Amino acid sequence: MLSLSHLALLLCANLASAARLTVSIPPSPPLLPNPSTLPPSTHAVLVGPPGVHYDVPIRRDSTFVFPDVAEASYLLTLHSRDYFFPPLRVDVSKAADESQQQTIQAWQTFRGNEWDNKGPHYGSGKGELQLQIQPSGHKEFYQERGGFNIIGFVKSPMILMALVSAVMIFGMPYLMDNMDPETKAEFEEMQKSSPLTGSGGAANQIQNFDLAGWMAGKGTSSGSGASGGGNSKKR
C-alpha cells in the first residue's frame, strides 16, 4: 500500500499544473478505529460554483483523491452510511505568477453561517494539499422502544409509595403483636397524642369527616358518627 501511495505521488508530480486534493480518513479510536471498515459507497463531494461538481469514491487506502480541481471556492462534504463528517471549505486560488502552482487552502465551515465565517484552518499547500478528516459522530438510526422494565417499574415513586403503605398495613399488626405490653401501651399513648393520628388528629378528622353533614351545613364537631364508612377505608 505504501508503494501505491508513493507511485500516486509520482503521478501527481507529472501533472504539476493541476491542483490536487487528497483527503484521508485516519484511524480515530474509539469512534472509528479502522477506516477500512467504511463501506465502498462512502464518497466525497466538492461543490463549487454552479456547474462545478466533483464526486469521488473512497479508495483502498481510505483516501479521496481529487486529481484536478479548478480554481474556485468549494464546499467539501463526506458522505458515509455510518458516520458524520464535518463540512469543509476548500479554496483553490490562482498562483501569484505563472511559474508557481495554485494555492489550496482548507478550513472548517459551519452550516447556516455566512461563507466567510471560517473555522479552524485545516491546511494549505502549493498545487497539492493533503487533509485528514476525522468523523464527528456515529449515526444512530434506531429509536429504542420504551419497553417494560421491572426495575424501572419498581423504582417509580407511585409504586414505591404503594409498596411502603402495603408494608405498613400488613406489617404493623404483626409488629404490634410482637411488642411487649409496656412498649405497646407507650406506643398507643404516643399515637393518641400525636397530631396526625390521635383522636383529634388531622388523619382521624379526615377519616371521620362527615360529608353529608358538612354539605347539610352542620358543624364539624358532631362528625364521627359515620359508622359503616370505616371498613372501606381501613383497607
Place this chain on the structure above:
Amino acid sequence: MLLPLLSAATLLLTPSLAVFQDEAFHIDYHFALLGAPKESTTFFHQPNPASKASLIYTLSEEGALGAVNPRDGSLVWRQLLQGQHQSNASFLRAGEGQDLVVSGSLNQVAAWSAEDGRLAWRTATDGVLRDVEILELSDGKEMVGAKDAVALSGSHGAQSSVVRLDGATGAVKWTYEFDGSDEAYQVSASSTHIYAILLHKTLLGYLRIRVVSLDPVTGKKIDEYMLSSENELATADTIVSVGANSASPIIAWTDAAHSTLKVNVVGSKAISSFTIDQHAGETVARVQVHAPYHINSLSHFLVHYETATSHWADVFHVDVNNGKVTKAYSLPKLAGKGAFSTSTSDANVYFTRITRDELSTVSSASHGILGRWPVTSFGVVSGIGEVIEPVHAVSEVSVKGDAVSAIRTVVLLSTGDWILLRGGTATWNRPEILASTVAATFAMPAEVEAFAERLQAEASSNPVSAYVQRLTRHIAELKDLPALLVSFPQRVVNGFLGTSEDDLASDNFGFHQIITCATRNGRMLALDAGNPNRILWNRQVADLKKEQAWNPRLASSKGGEVTINSQAGTGFRYNISNGEQLVSILPVDVEGDAKAAREVRFTMTDSALDATVDSKPAWHFSPASGQTIHSLVPRPVNDPVASIGKVLGDRRVLYKYLDPNLALLVTKSSLTLGPSNTATFYVLNTVSGAILHASTHNDIDLTSPIATLISENWLAYSFTSAASATAPKGQQLVIGELFESLVPNDRGPLTGNQNYSSTISTPEPYTLTHTYQIPEAISKLAVTRTKQGITSRQLLALLPDSGAIVGIPYNALNPRRPVGRDATKDEQAEGLLRYNPVLEFDPKWLLSHQREVLGLEEVVTSPALIESTSLVFAWGLDVFGTKISPSFSFDILGRDFNKFQMLGTVAALGVLTFVVAPLVTRKQVDQRWKFL
C-alpha cells in the same frame, strides 16, 4: 461553534418520529439492484488469487457495477458509474489472478478492488472509450504485481488513440495516436501484440477493417493492414465479434443478409468464408460468436445462429500455426431461443447451452455431451401464456475426468430476471427488471376496496339501516365460519409468533396494496406492498424497439385494476391481481356528462404556460425575460384535509388558505442568456391564473436538482445556493404556509362567506416562510398521505448523496417557529420550537435507516385503510418501500404490544384471584364475628 451545538439541542427536543429497531427490516423492503447485466461485462472471478470461491461481477445497462455472491444472490458491493442509462459503451475486465476489476465508461478507466469495491485508481482518457482490455503477457515469466490495462478511445471525427495504463496506479505508460479519422472499434491483445481494430469508411460508404498492431512494451507501431471486406460491411452492426485475449484473437463479420460468415485471425490477412445454412427458409436474425476469454486456452470458438423461432450453433477450430479456421462440429437446431456460455478449465474450453427446458455442456474438442440437466422451472413469474426464454448466460464449470461435476450458470431471462441455475435447478433470482422502472402506482385489490366501501356506507347511513346492513353482512359472513374455525388455532399461533403472512383478501388495514411498475422495455409487473418478496406477475405490455421510449403513466381509478396511458396507447386496463388485460370497452357513464365539469387544459412550453377553458384561452403565464419554466407541480388530486384551521396553543384558530387548484411553478434563468443564476417560485391558482405568492432566489446552482412540492396549504422546495461572502453556501430547504389571515379567529376578506369562486375574486393568502440550511441535496420531495388527513404529515425527501430517503416531521419545518426568541407557553403547547437556520437530518428520520438505496428517482405515497399509516414506494435503480406512521400507530397494535406480557398479566391476576379468594372469605367471616 455555538450554532451546531444549538442545532444538536433542538434535535434532541424535537419529538423525533423514528424507525424502531424491531420494525426495521420488517416493515420496509429493499431490492438492491444492478439493472440488466450485459453479456460482455458479466463473469465469474475470484476476488483475490488466494480465494477459492468466486463472485459474479457485472456492469449493467444502468451503469451499475457490482459483485454478487453466487451462493444466495446477495449483493457484495456496487458502485454507480457515471453516465447512467446514457450509452451502452461500457466495459468490465478482470485479469486472471488479479484482485482488481477494471471498468471503462465514458472517458473514465477505473480499477476497483474486487473484494470490497473500493477504488484503486481512476484515469481519464482524451476521447470516449471504445474498448478496454487487460494485457496478459505470457512472455515465460509471470508478471509481478497488477496487470496493465489497454484502453482504446476516440471521439467521433477526432483522432483515436491507444493508451497503456499501469495496473497498480493507472499511470499512462505510453500513448499511440492513430493517423486519420477512422473510427476506433476495438482493441485485442495477444501474447505478443496489441491489435487495434479501426473502421475505415470507403468512398462508397462501405466499411473496411483496418488492423494496426502495436508493440506492447514500447507502444510503437509494428504493422498495419486493411482487410478486404469488400462490400459486405455497410454498418458496424454486422461485425459479430472481435475476440480478445485469446491465443489467436479473431474478427468475424457477416453480410447484411446473414448469408455468409467471414472469419479472420487477427495478425494474418487470410479470410475464411463460411456459408450460413438457411434452415427451412427461415432467415437468420442474429449471429453471435462465443470465444474463450483466456490466453492459454484452446483457440476454439462457437458461432450461435438465431432465427425468429429456432437456434443452432457451429463450433470452429483455429490452427494457431497457420491461422486456418475449420468447422469442427454443429450443435443441433432447437426450437425457441437459446443462450450459450463459454467456460474454461485449464486449456480446455467448454460450451454450455441453455434452452427453455434444458442445460447441456459440451467440450469444444468434440460434440459428446458431458452433462445434461433438465430445467423444469426457472422459478420466476411471467405473463399468462408467455414462454420464458434465456437471453444470455455465463457459466462456471468444474470438470472431473470426462463428466461435468458441477456447473453454475447465471442466466438473464426474457422476463428481466437474473437467475442462477445450479445444475438445472434455479437457486435464486434477482428481479433486475425493477431497476428500469419508469412509472409506478399503488392500487387497492378489489376485495379490500369493496370491503372498505361497505364499511364506509355503513358509517354514513342512518343508524337503523346501518344496523340492518351490518346484520346482513354478518349473516353473509357466517358461511365462512367453518373455514375460520378450522384455521383459527393456526392463526392464533401465527399471531403470537409474529409469522402471520395474511393473504390479500383478509387485509383489513390496507397494507397489502398492489404496486404496479412499468419498465423502460415495455413490461409491467406487480408487487404486493405487504409481502414484497414475491412478484405477483410480470408481463410484456408494449412492443418496443430498442432505445424506444414509451413514457407510461399508471393510475388506478378503482379497486382491482390499473390503467396505463403511454405513447403506445391510452386507456389499457389490467387486472392487478393476475395481470390479465381487461376488455377495453369503456363503460358509458350515464351521469358522466352531467357531472363533467368544465375542463381546463394546460399547455406548457419552455417559455409559457397557457390555460384554456372549453377551448377558449383563459389565461397565459409567461416568465420574466431571460427566464424559462423549469417545472410545475399541482396539489395532489387526492389530498384530504381534516381541519380548515390550525388550533393555536390558546385555543384560537388560524385559518388555512385551502384551494384545490394550487400549483407551484418554478422558472429559472435560461443558461443560454448569461450567468445570472436566479430561480423564481410562484404559487398559482390554476383556474384563474392568479399569482398568489412569488419568491426569487439569486445565486442558485441551476445544474443541481430543484425539488418542489405543494400540498394542503403549504409548499416546500429545495435548491443549492452558490457561495458568496456574506451568504451561506450549500443546500437549502424552504417551506411556506398559506393562511387566509394571520390574525387568529379571523378569515380576512372571506369572513361570513359560505362559498367563493376563484374566477370572480381571488383573496390573497398571507404566506409565512422559513428557510433551512440542510446538509445535502434533495432530488425529489413527496409528502405522506393518510386516509382522512388527520395524522400529521411528514415531508419525504430523496437524498441521492447518502443513498437514503428521509421523512422530516412537518413540525420540525413549521414556518411558524418563532425567530429570534424562545417559544412562548402557547407556542410550546403547539409543539413549536425556536427557529434554527440549520436543519440536520437526524439519522433516526431516515426511513431507509441502514440500507443504502442508490439511484432513487421517484417516490409515491398511498394511504392505508387505517388513518395512522401511509405506504411509501420509491424507485429508480433500487426499489424501496415501507409504511410509516407520522403520529405513531395510534389505531393499531404494533410490534411494541407484547402479547406474551399481556397474557402473563392476565394469568397472574387469575392465579392471584384464586389464591386470595379463600383469604378474603376468611377475613370477612372473621369480621362478622367481631362486629356482632
